[in-house]
Amino acid sequence: MSADTQVARQLPPGPDSPFDINTTEEAFLKIPELLAQYGNLVRVPSPQRESDSYLVNDPEYIRHILVKNHANYNKGPGFSRVKMLLGNGIIVSDGAFWRRQRRMIQPAFNRRVIAVLSQQIAQCNRELFEQWSAKADNNETIDLTEAAAELSLLVILRVLFSEDLDRLFDEQGGNPFAFLTQDLTRDMKVVLRFRSLTKIMQALIDWRREVQPKRFDFLAMFMEARDKETGEAMTDKELMDELMTLIIAGHETSAITLNWSWYFIANHPDVEQRALAEVESIYSTGTPDFDDLTNMNYIRQLVSEALRHYPPVWLFSRTAIGDDKLGDYDVPAGTDIFISPYYIHRHPDYWPDADRFDPERFTSEAEKTRPATAYIPFSAGPRRCIGDFFAMVEMQIHFSMMLPAFHMEYLDETPLELEPFINLRTKHGLRYRISNR
Template identity: 30%
Template sequence: MTTIDLTGARRAVPGPPRSETLSLLARMARDRLTVMTSVSQQYGDAVRLRLGPKSMYFFNHPDHAKYVLADNPGNFVKGIGLVHARRALGDGLLTSEGELWKAQRKTIQPVFQAKRIAAKADVIAQEAAGLVAKLRAHRGGEPIDISEEMTGLTLGVLGRALLDADLGAFESIGHSFEAVQNQAMFEMMSLSTVPHWVPLPIQRRFHRARADLDRIVARLADERRANPTPDGDDILSRLVEATRNEPDPAVAHQRMRDEMVTLLLAGHETTASTLSWTFHLADAHPEVWERMHAEAVEVLGDRQPTFSDIPRLRYITQVIQEVMRLYPPVWILPRVTREEDEIGGYHVPAGADVLICPYTLHRHPGFWEEPDRFDPDRFSPGRSSGRSRYAYIPFGAGPRVCVGSGLGMMEATIVAASVVRELRLSTVPGYEVRGEPMLTLRVRGGLPMTVRSAA
């Protein structure tokens, strides 16, 4: 197993020469995943990427991830990509720092307590049943975009389970967030050199999307203020209450808006991407689909899944874990150093962009046998023991670990089990399925699949 020297003299971080800046930027714009993989293979676990006036320090070892995310998180604030996303997300839980972040986390955290999340299993099962019914109607017909269906499903779960609201009336949410992510990546890859007022099509789409999200959030907040829920314990009600006594109405409105837009994105996009990849990879490995189907039939029979079924759906859980290893929904964790630091013996200056990349970390040959192979059994109890805790971080790590990880895993497991029990989804022959690394790692261009009965 690969080891690194965490002591001793500081070392300069190796990487491509500055003369390759333009070609590196062009390659990053075309295929960020391939670039991150190739430079880690060529230069090792610490790489300096010179991109114009910027240098990004890419670290790809579990000990590096542990140090940045868990041991010394106070010196590493949110960085490139997320900074650009702030134009749309504002200072929500995903992008905020310091005392504001602590206050936001305190407001939202109680909703994600294990007991409360367990109580949402019935809601998820009902939404999954609705999805299965819709897919069943497409048996033998034209392909259906599974990525789009997963977006609709996860928005439905988000609305009912966390907001006590119906998001079905807002069909534009998914498209608006796509425009937001496109703009964030455009600004990142152009190094923010294009002024916001330049009327490029991508920027016009972004402005329309941001206005649409503002409208949706304002309507949800107004409706909740006018019609409070009986217990007031959903996230929307808690945010209304948390901002009620804010002396400045503009500040109260902005806090509500930023938190809600962030929740709408983070609360559906990651699980939707994971489920899309799950159905694609299981289809590409028929033996995996058959094992998932057999387990779902054995555990569930013909009844609706419940929370108590989750521990018994062991193989399906392993499949989802393996999917998130190969295609982690949050594929990169960008940070910026407050003060100069030392990571794995390498000097990193103050104000430097630091990248921890779960996509490459999860494929590190020093910690994963045949890392590019899809093998759900690698998460079986016997094979998981002894693995570095920070070699697998699909939900991040440290104080800023994803607050919704428990809900996301339960949702993915219940939905996957509900679908594979009754149906067989197949990717359209000849369709190229590729990853699109935006704020999340989604399937590029959608995922057309045909539907037939499982039996």
């Protein structure tokens, strides 16, 4: 870039010294300092890359990047680590390939499909219900963080592979994916172990092609999906990357959401009572059907508020393809953009008394009073989470089954510690005493 263009450009304020905005504890602590000092748009020189990083904490600018001018932004540097794990799956891919994959995968997430798959989700919860019943009879202590991780993993595996999951468990002598909930480091060792699971999945795909069993699950839909323009199916490599992507994207985020939702329920008796009353009002009229479940508004509100406090994806990134503008400021091509759901969810202009847990923030009237992009646990625009509705259904099924039966007494007295890595988790498992209602 010549000196002339540099002078002509209007760049946002920010520090002179480089800082690596990333999914680390250091960045988690530094970001609020930068926002307090420089405002809602901060330019931060990067220690590794030539182009600057912009930290964006303004709903209008966020809307510009994710929605209005999304075509000018690719997935950013934060995704290179995820790429090792997920190959070129839909979370990390860009451009025409991403569009094609999204078109092929999207139908699996429509309401009618999820209505059928909700039976599988309920079945996973029934298994957990049995385990919790036995523990509640003895008022045992449970590690809910662990239980939520196991449940969410089982749910995504069930909707992917349905009854073939049992065959897979039998052949492998247990759940070959279980280490994902036990080893949370996501280091190279885990990456290699995870990628080695492709063999198991390939064997399942080969078996399905040969035997052609009738199945209604995500795998069947992805195997049958055809590109509208070319009529081509996904290659096995593409299929594998997408399966891996859904397993990772679909379980840890949901597990964290369950973990936090229980935490707030257990620590707010008034919220617990209202949620319980809502579930009972629906159950008392008979067995809830799918529409009843998805109409559980208070549960949706409390889960939304938990996601506001602790969005599992607390930081994500984009890279500008061409030059752009945010307000009066220039965004040169190559600029890396960092958006933090965690910090925009605490912005005092949109979230008064942000530390207070208040599901009333998510009534439909309250939602109309603020810009939609002040709340982005699932991101926004065309790259918005494909599983947002699925995740909410998962939460609604879980709480509608568990709340009427069990009371959780929160046991940990030490202050909560956060672990802000790729996902925002609690550093330690949260423990509760479980009892029957």
